[in-house]
Amino acid sequence: MLESGFKISDCDKCVYMKDTTHGYVILCLYVDDMLIIGSDDKMIRSTKDMLKSKFDMKDMGLADVILGIKITRTQNGLVLSQTHYVDKILEKFNQGDTSIARTPIDTSQHLSKNRGDSVAQVEYSRIIGSLMYLMSCTRPDLAYAVSRLSRYTSNPSKSITRLLRYLRYTREYGLHYGRYPAVIEGYSDANWIYDIKDSRSTSGYVFTLAGAAISWKSSKQTVIARSTMESEFIALDKSGEEAEWLRQFVEDIPKWPKPVTAICIHCDSQSAIGRAQSTMYNGKSRHIRRRHNTIRQLLSTGVISIDYVKSKDNIADPLTKGLSRDLVYKSSKGMGLNPLNE
Numbered sequence: 001m002l003e004s005g006f007k008i009s010d011c012d013k014c015v016y017m018k019d020t021t022h023g024y025v026i027l028c029l030y031v032d033d034m035l036i037i038g039s040d041d042k043m044i045r046s047t048k049d050m051l052k053s054k055f056d057m058k059d060m061g062l063a064d065v066i067l068g069i070k071i072t073r074t075q076n077g078l079v080l081s082q083t084h085y086v087d088k089i090l091e092k093f094n095q096g097d098t099s100i101a102r103t104p105i106d107t108s109q110h111l112s113k114n115r116g117d118s119v120a121q122v123e124y125s126r127i128i129g130s131l132m133y134l135m136s137c138t139r140p141d142l143a144y145a146v147s148r149l150s151r152y153t154s155n156p157s158k159s160i161t162r163l164l165r166y167l168r169y170t171r172e173y174g175l176h177y178g179r180y181p182a183v184i185e186g187y188s189d190a191n192w193i194y195d196i197k198d199s200r201s202t203s204g205y206v207f208t209l210a211g212a213a214i215s216w217k218s219s220k221q222t223v224i225a226r227s228t229m230e231s232e233f234i235a236l237d238k239s240g241e242e243a244e245w246l247r248q249f250v251e252d253i254p255k256w257p258k259p260v261t262a263i264c265i266h267c268d269s270q271s272a273i274g275r276a277q278s279t280m281y282n283g284k285s286r287h288i289r290r291r292h293n294t295i296r297q298l299l300s301t302g303v304i305s306i307d308y309v310k311s312k313d314n315i316a317d318p319l320t321k322g323l324s325r326d327l328v329y330k331s332s333k334g335m336g337l338n339p340l341n342e
Helices: 041-054 083-093 121-137 140-152 161-169 228-252 270-277 286-300 325-334
Strands: 015-019 024-030 033-038 069-073 078-081 173-177 185-191 202-209 212-220 263-267 304-308 337-339
Touching: 024 041, 033 041, 083 121, 083 161, 121 140, 121 161, 140 161, 140 202, 140 212, 140 325, 173 212, 185 228, 202 228, 212 228, 228 263, 228 270, 228 286, 228 304, 270 286, 270 304, 286 304, 325 337
Parallel strands: 185 263, 263 304
Antiparallel strands: 015 024, 024 033, 069 078, 078 173, 173 337, 185 202, 202 212
């Protein structure tokens, strides 16, 4: 690849790029599967011919399915979905159940360690693994539920049944990407000590481009936050870390508008925003001081900007806790998750 004029992306060593006066080609590699994107058909064909001369490979033509992800082209843009994979999960682990659930998590149920007998531990782990792949590729709405349920694999209960029923209800959901807006936006949120038996908060973020999510995460915080502000600030730090990587990645992409504008991160905590924008620090919390310096640097160098958003409009909210039916639907739509026929 390097001999043919390609350059390796500094952010992702599996992405190769070639930019010429005639056009550009981007090659994305995953083990023995690859996706070739380009602005010129001749450059794409010459790239394929070069690869065929070096490797025994098969040209599958126009991309239709890659790594189990279905690519559907519409008049408005692209849709990424995994309906076939969802059907395989339901057929394997939830075949006899025809019930549905409209939310992935029951807000009235607080999960805790199972003190009774373990319920099919191996099968539970297989379900979690399958759902993790689905969540990582095209289903950000499953992130919090999968993250929370994966903490009980050592002695599981039947709590995963509801998530499978929600999957049945949303089996045709896919990420709908349009042509605009061609800017990356981020949303950050945290839930401070959701469960009294667990003193650590949950962070969540989601970044969108062209009307749909491109990056998301839901995870338990590694340090104990002493207040809501601290938990939101820790989540904001993780969001800033991802925003920095995304900005560096798109800077390498040929023909992406330069200079790349600062990525705006929306946060629903006025106190966390105030702390981030303040140059003063009282030094009482060491774990916050390091994060404060990091966020201040990202702000001063123009990598990110921070803006306030109301909690009801924060689409990262479902990545930190269970929500009601209406809020789940609203946030999913905000992340570009819609049925395939919409």
